[in-house]
Amino acid sequence: MSRRKTERLLNLVICLLATRRPLSAEQIRHAVPGYDAGNDEAFQRMFERDKNELREIGIPVEVHRDPWDDEPGYRIMRQAYELPEITLEADEAAVLGLAAQVWQRANLAEAASGALLKLRAAGVQTDEAAAGPLELRVDTRDPAFPALWEAVRDRRVVRFDYRAAGSEVLMTRTVEPWGVVSRRGRWYVVGHDRERDAPRVFRLSRISGPVAPVGRPGAVAVPEGVDIRSMVGYRDSLVPERVATVRVRQDTCQWLRQVGAVRPGEDGWDVVTLVFADPEWLAGSIVAFAADAEVVDPPDVRDAVIRRLKGALA
């Protein structure tokens, strides 16, 4: 079955590309082998399915409706079908080869290799990215990624269950997606949250269950001037302007010594001063050094460390 169908579809593509004038379904039925000659209804169903399959793989099957003709006509315009002329210089081909390997093992691997195949078919020389001095890989292991990629591509609203950081409950969110951003190995979707009527950033790993499209494709308009990267990276703009003083045991707490300024102290202890923005984040880093580090100042960092130690004891 599969082979006969592929044959029929390939003949159909050739027939629709070769024709100068749009062909009616009946003309196509005679021109392309494999269509049922006896049963009109079976032919109609088969022809409908075939057209859909061609469109699914990106073949632009055009429909012509003339006012003086009852039957619509079909054809494929060469200009809409064919990959435009493209040639790459050697250095450009090398770059493209490197780009194509980025998605290996990720959701877009198939799309990337499909593109490369078409370019090669057009005579473009692409380097098989051999083990060069540079390798770049991105993973898209979040189950929500494919659905969000499609939603961004199709400009479609989505709905999903989301657990905000530290929350005990899942909340259903309806989002007009403006884009997806990978930052430090994590994926985020940025968009307009309809319930909150405000821009929001969601981490893909905190989405629970399926991402469901809502409404029609094309419904999302990305506002002019939106910078999706800076929406995800806004925490970086916190300027470290507070100063902490930490006593550290000699020959320990290497990380604190690297980020701060060290003053040799007495009794086998040194004093590190460092700048910070977020007291909870700093407390988390210091508490990891257990009895080798002790916050002297400020009190909120000190209290945050004590709270964590008590929590770990409980």
Add this chain to the structure above:
Amino acid sequence: MSTADRLPRLLALVPYLMSHPGAEVPEVARLFGLTEKQLVDDLQLVWMCGLPGHTPGDLIDVSWDGGEILIDNAETIARPLRLGIDEASALLVALRMLAELPEFEEGDALARVIAKLERAAGEGAAAVSNQVAFELDAAPDAMSTVREALRRGRRLSLRYYVPGRDEITPREVDPTRLVMVDGRSYLEGWCYRADGMRLFRLDRMVGVEALDVAADPPADAEPIDVTDGVFRPSPTDELVELELTPVGRWVAEYYPCEEVTELGEGRLRVTLRARDQGLIVRLALRLGDSGRVLSPVSLADRVREEASAALARYESLS
């Protein structure tokens, strides 16, 4: 193989054969990810197709005598189908990622490819690829030294921070590659201290300088396979079980877990492999009351001992 995959392949195969007359069966099969038998089967199928009428003069003419493929009478599908929006976007997004690298600041090859591809792909893909962004943690200070050493083939001297043991260790490394995985940059190289190939995170290099020694990694040094990520716990590493509150759930996102169980109300139980007990003790202290070690019991005891010793310092002072 389903029709859905096969037709697009044939529509690329025919133009490829048209633009590469005399291509060899093994080479073409490899390029299209097929066995030679599958390729020949494709060729046989193509040979049955052609223009309406389907007289011998209408059909595509293919021969592969002696392994050299020649194709004729296929002008109608001589050009490949244009790129789909996913295909073009996948490449464009990846190219824009490369643009993040200092490697590509010089030279305009990248910009030229992006422009050519956008032209070939049409508006849709260009728009989508602008809606997918990628940021790389490039650690610029170390990056320029490492790149320079790679280019000139020099040995590097590192002072490298190992958080699990809170140590800064000196190492001499012959650089082989720069590897970027999931947003982080690593130097791959032959480490003389470990006597093996290792990956070093650029943002954990406390010091890095190129030596006046030519890099000379052993000829049989194998590149490290990063297709499945950088962190590959060994099956001999100890299994650790943690329970996490909603606040501590980030652990499951940050560390590769062997098992993750939802316990309700946002609580999780996770199992992960730890090469280094110290790392887990640090993690447990950091978590405070948002997570605790369930097993092994000895490790849970160690966390409590360390917490209690640290707390004693604060209590004696206040």
